[in-house]
């Protein structure tokens with residue numbers, strides 16, 4: 001195993017997109033940021049130097065960080081922020097993971113521009129379960145804002161309204177041919193006729209689930225979230241923020257240029273969304289001389305095509321039989337969804353949500369508030385009181401019909417910094433139920449420090465008597481981020497084998513900012529965390 005040393009300087013850099021120059025926050029002046037490529041078993045030592053004027057922290061999305069929560073990165077959960085002028089060195093080892101992950105800022109909306117790919121190859125002499133092509137490309141799907149993303153966030157939080165939608169979707173930081181002033185920079189991948197390539201598709205968009213397809217080419221899905229899948233062919237993939245999908249593509253079409261394209265999957269009724277399309281070009285080498293180089297258009301589903309999204313996710317399976325926990329110690333039921341807080345003065349500039357309300361979001365009616373003066377992990381480890389409470393409810397305080405429009409008064413979340421304790425080694429099932437309050441939406445839920453089996457999903461209300469009988473306990477897919485189907489539910493299982501404080505949240509950052517989050521505390525022994533490594537000396541001071 002190797003140790004990889006990197007220096008990540010978080011710094012502003014002027015870049016031009018959509019005809020305008022903006023100062024954005026980058027790592028090492030790169031946008032998207034540097035790709036990390038390692039092998040399973042390797043270690044990473046990444047010194048992050050904050051040369052920007054914002055507080056920052058970085059998260060290695062999907063890395064398990066076994067017994068090592070200090071390297072996980074979410075601000076105020078496992079560390080305090082790295083202040084301007086400060087630095088912190090993330091040290092971690094890859095233990096039994098391979099495939100495509102990514103890293104991103106985990107501090108307010110900085111991840112809009114601070115992100116990159118994290119590729120884990122198998123150990124030397126250990127093969128991929130598919131024929132690994134010689135050519136591979138990371139494709140980072142993103143969102144571009146014409147304004148400073150932090151100010152978009154601030155405005156949304158101040159007014160209580162939905163945030164401005166982004167001004168473009170992007171592939172590897174480029175909007176592509178269909179946007180103004182973007183044609184020259186469109187991302188191009190050159191292929192030879194007949195060869196197969198691996199695309200590592202990462203949804204790093206801030207607030208948007210996406211459909212992706214390639215003109216006239218099928219994709220064979222081989223992995224999601226750094227876990228292999230039974231290969232299957234598809235014309236379109238649906239990918240939520242936080243998720244990754246690895247596909248093989250064979251250049252088996254007549255030599256020409258073909259668009260690779262992504263656009264929104266969005267079921268939120270009445271919500272404004274950006275219905276534009278980002279493109280890159282798959283271009284065959286050695287076009288016949290008379291061939292028109294105008295790329296062939298890709299077919300994409302309608303923005304609200306839930307059947308296509310569901311058909312895709314329902315095909316995901318682990319390649320072999322996996323050991324799903326069968327006996328459940330912790331049977332949790334979490335409602336996830338948006339809400340609206342009533343305002344006493346609906347004309348106030350702070351009540352610009354629908355009908356003079358403010359947007360909010362919650363899990364089990366608790367709208368998560370990040371601590372301000374300490375991190376939950378440090379407070380937990382050092383026994384500092386007053387930072388969080390360990391009374392997160394395992395069930396919603398009130399059960400109701402989750403399929404309809406529920407009266408606003410029924411569901412006004414309470415604010416709190418609440419965590420739920422799991423006994424180390426216990427087996428956990430969580431059913432995530434979309435409340436459909438305000439609107440039915442697909443919430444991509446990410447659990448830090450873990451991956452989990454996705455054992456079942458469905459539309460409407462979860463039925464605890466009949467639905468578990470249909471769970472897939474044989475070959476369910478393994479993920480770290482799972483879409484709660486729009487107007488439906490999804491069930492996951494895992495063993496709580498990683499002590500620490502681990503954030504679970506919606507990876508749509510506007511929902512996270514409104515409180516769609518909670519924290520698991522997984523402890524070893526009698527309330528202590530003996531097996532967690534001690535905090536590193538350069539952990540940023542709170």
Ligand code: C2O
Nearest residue numbers: 059061074242446
């Ligand atoms: Cu990819 Cu909590 O994040």
